[in-house]
Amino acid sequence: MHLTKQEERTLSGEEGFGRQKAMELVVALGEIYRAKRLIPITSAQISGASFKTIGDAGIKFLEDFSHEAKVSVRASLNPLGLDERRWQSMGVDKKFFDKQARIISAYKSMGVELLYTCTPYLAGNRPRQGQHIAWAESSATVFANSYLGAMTNREGGPSALAAAVIGKTAEYGLHLEENRRPRVRIDIKVIPDGMVPLTGYLVGKLAGKRVPFVNGPSMSEDEHKSFGAAMAAAGAVSMYAFSDSKRRKSTNTSQIEERLSIDARDIQDCADGLKGDDAWDLVAIGCPHCSPSELRTMARALKNRTPRKKSDVWFCTSRMVFARCPKEVAVLRKFGNVLCDTCMVVAPIESSYRRTASDSGKAMVYLPTLGKQKASFRSTKQLLEAISR
Ligand code: F3S
Secondary structure (H helix, E strand, O other): OOOHHHHHHHHHOHHHHHHHHHHHHHHHHHHOOOOOOOEOEEHHHHHHHHHHHHHHHHHHHHHHHHOOOOOOOOEEEEOOOOOOOOOHHOOOOOOHHHHHHHHHHHHHOOOOOOOOOOOHOOOOOOOOOOOOOOOOOHHHHHHHHHHHHHHEOOOOOOHHHHHHHHHEEEHHHHHHHHHHHOOEEEEEEOOOOOOHHHHHHHHHHHHOOOEEEEEEOOOOOHHHHHHHHHHHHHHOOOOEEEOOOOOOOOOOOOOOEEEEEEOOHHHHHHHHHOOOOOOEEEEEEEEEEEEEEHHHHHHHHOOOOOOOOOOOOEEEEEEHHHHHHHHHHHHHHHEEEEOEEEEEEEEHHHHOOOOEEEEEEHHHHHHOOOOOEEEEEEOHHHHHHHHHH
8 A cells, every 4th residue: 555755654653652553553454455545534433432332441442542642633422331411310330430431531632522422413523425534333424425425434443543543544445436336226115104214224134235226215314314324234334325315316326236126015024023022111212313303303292292101211312412402302301311422222221121112223233232132113103102192
């Protein structure tokens, strides 16, 4: 891989140990994927923020690295294992809180923006079409590539952090136009009400590692958010093209090698398979984190209803969206906990709950594994009906 003189200096350690280590990691990835050069990035998004997912080894790495390194481009952080202000109401213990605090402090000292969300694009870090970025969170990566038209690989936490420190990433994968061309076309005639996440889940299963071209009904930004998140979790998809995109004319479909379809029956079968049972002890909404319009829609639906209180309820969002929606938050709080900074997957829910219902296709992948939960899929509407009367 060609490195400029400046990059060689960084690699040789002339600019300090932290930048050297970051450069080594980015260059090593570039060599593995046969990148020809490094390219500048406009932002990074770093995963590996919850103590639950990175553990003591992660804390040690971050604390050591934070003594040496600072980010040089805008870099925002994924959700934590707790809500920094409401952690006690989540059943999180002090030991976990203290470990989480050390992680926050390490990221803070490196200059990482403490957004604590998987939807940074709703909290000020919204890349523009054509910009190269290094994002790690899978749901944010697929959204940035597909809906926003930015260009990123699905980074790991350490590689996104390393890219943030040197302000560059290696040019391979989805940073190259030729790898962004769809290889499989998936036709979808109709998506039943509330089933967008499961349709994304099915697309992910069918596409595997390929970029799919989704020829289907028009979707809102919020729907793309949950559609892509489920797709990235169910498959290894980090980008999809879609038929109602404003970029439609520029989608190059010449390399499509297979044509598949998803019909209403497939979606219903998927819903039946993920239905679980009704005996849940937590209802968790907001994977990915709720947008202002999602909070608004739910608050409107619940406004004239009363809580049923059969289970705990979490509405997960970012603190920026929370702050922008005080009226909606006030309504939702009558029905459950409105949490910021965290979610049902990266929080240690297994210490308090065993069965969780969610409207998220991504959560259906991770609740049973990372969360050790019996998971039940329901549409948002069904969940709101279940928690109210
Ligand atoms: Fe976000 Fe947590 Fe889901 S990080 S995408 S709410 S698993």
